Amino acid sequence: MMTNAIIPLVYGLLIGKSNDDYNQFFEKLFEQDNFQPESIMTDYEGGTIKSVKEMLPNVLHKAVWRQVQSKGLATKYREDESFRLKVKKLIALAFLPVDDITTAFDLIVDEFDEEADDLLEYFGKTWIGEPKRRGTGRKKPPSDHKL
Structure with a gap:
């Protein structure tokens, strides 16, 4: 086998x-x-x-799944339906109009508990853009939202 x-x-x-x-x-x-x-x-x-x-919107994006695993959240993802739905909400941000992505991300982040902070930091830096140190807004992420 x-x-x-x-x-x-x-x-x-x-x-x-x-x-x-x-x-x-x-x-x-x-x-x-x-x-x-x-x-x-x-x-x-x-x-x-x-x-x-x-x-196939229910197929988990491989890059996010790797991060769920590397952050020690795979068991939580499999067993906690609420957590799984929140992760899928992150992935679903790709379907929003570009101008709504950052606001929606900030709303979704508030739904998570502290256990997911590392995952959210990864997602924010990689897919959304890091918050700027001064002022408002975010830096551009490595991948363009328009893709």
Whole structure:
């Protein structure tokens, strides 16, 4: 028996790289019985990433999951439905209009307890932008909100 192995189950060879092309691909997969993936690994095509986020919003973003694990919060994520929902709210920020992301992040942060401070610091620095030391606003994050 193999454990901790990644086994590709579906390969998609598409003619185009647009979001619509990938959406059509995933729609065909959804027509198959019981297609409910727990995780998806893709190449770094913008259309693929956008389509996965749109069509499979409950698939936890791998980068955030790694941080949940590295911060010692994996058990809490699996066992605490409220905590799991809060983490998913963080991931769902990607679906908001760009101008609303920072405000929504600040509201979500208030829902967490102190145990998640390291996770929230990572998320803020990486995806939202660190608060500026003086004044208001935030520094630009490493990845652009418009992606």
